[in-house]
Amino acid sequence: MSNKKNVMVFIESRAGKIAEVSLELLGAARDLAGKLGVQVEAVAIGHDLKNELTVLGHYGCQRVYYINDERLAFFSSVPYAKTVVNTIKAHNPGIVLFGATTMGRDVAPRVASALKCGLTADCTDLKIGEHQIKDKTYKNTLLQIRPAFGGNIIATIVSPESVPSMATVREGVMKMITPNPDAAVEIINEACTIADNDFLTEVLEVINEEKAVNLKAAQIIVSAGMGASDPEAIELARTLAAALCGELGCSRPVVDSGILDKDHQVGQTGITVRPNLYIACGISGQIQHRAGMSEAKRIIAINKDPNAPIFAIAHYGIVGDVKDVLTKMINAYKKA
């Protein structure tokens, strides 16, 4: 076993299948580990996952600590968090990454609390750099970059005295590497030492619901902001999305105001998307939102305010009334 401070990824599995975000994080971990000259490790918790674990190697993981126990088949906060804590204590990683999923956001804070270490939520970028506190310089520390304060600023957070440094990252933020089917992962079985009386949550039912919208897979997204939030404008955005075989997205305030469901929300705290075309209707373009869509191949911005920040990242800018412009677009497309 290496005594270097490796980079460790928490592998999340749902219904026996490894979550995409975990594979994405392995790519980010590989970049960080490369800069530090350390290895990429993972911790996988569950039941009967062994066959699934080989894929971790394809995505850059060198070693996975696998805790297999029937009692761990369903997620439960206390046993999962304690198992991660035990694994961290046994193998001393320098950095631990979690997906910012409901599971990652449940486990990671408990682990950080138990180890009294730093944890930064929803990072949009991770780098290695140095940090100075008084006259002490910490080299090779994790720079955790995230929009903060409703997306009005970008903060770089460090936890140089904390071992490990921990961060959560949303699904879709990091890019998966091209898998290498020849790369093997070393699977190390570890016993589950959690007592029965730590299994405090009983999962009575698991209900899968098809999402009404699937923004992640959409190639075209028509997105509504507060400038397009009246029923008529939403309907026009929906019509254009349907005509283009795309999906309807929106900005956070539209969700917070209860106009559209959270499944439609694009942005740092919503869904990160990379469609071929993103049409931002009445969206001012706060960093919070841009963090989730700036990598779209083409962006059309429609806004009545010519100074809206969204225009700075748009390939095509249309200044005008959203409803008016959308109507013209729908008509134009029908004719085309």
Next chain:
Amino acid sequence: MGLRMIVTVKQVPDTHNVTGEAMKEDGTVNRAALPTIFNPEDLNALEEALKIKERTGGHVTCISMGPPNAVEVLKECLYRGADDAVLISDRRFAGADTLATSYALKCAIEQAGEYDLILCGRQAIDGDTAQVGPQIAEKLDINQLTCISAVTEIDEESITAKRSVEDGYEIVKSGFPVLLTVTASANEPRSANAKKVMTYKNIGKEICNSSYDESYMAAETCAVISHVKEWNVEAISADPVQCGLSGSPTKVKKIQSVVLTGCESRQIANSETEITNLMNELVSENIIG
């Protein structure tokens, strides 16, 4: 009897209504220029506690950590039906990250006495971390149910709730004590009760205002508290080193105001001709089909 409930609440800057003045020239946040509000999902946590109290009976204590004027959110709790309110406030709590915040809240919860159920909003809109709830649960060594969108059953022994996850939901059950983090879809928070506003609008002074008209409040079943408790580091027996900046492993290295990376941008006039041309162009480039 009923359940003993704690609700943690936070006063937050209204990050949705940020104006130009909210940012200082050096790119830092000018908190003074921002209005403050009751963190939205904390209102959902409070509402869930009040609903449980109506169903099974019980006692609801609201706790907030913040500057002295955070007493305003605690008054909002009392207006809606909370039984007791505690503000933990001390300069030594300042600069706390989620770890130091959860430590202080854990100490305050222990100081407040026995509890069965702790309810927190899933996350606060200023940081969006969703970390403090689970960190409190870990420090108290109790179970947690996060992302709860409905409480389906509750009695004196256990709670059953609907937990929203990525591809659907789970129905989960736990005994007490347990900590819940509640999402916005759990309920529609009630508004303030006019009688309670009358009762509590001047609260905050240590001394009870004897001019209260007792008969006016007689319709209420629970006792009326005379003041919001304000506790400092010593009052909650906290270790000052674990509070505030010194108890926070995460540090802000750099704050940047947002620089827009410009791209080659074309202005399209809002005319039928130009929009038609744009759509045709996108079709010919196979961007749209």
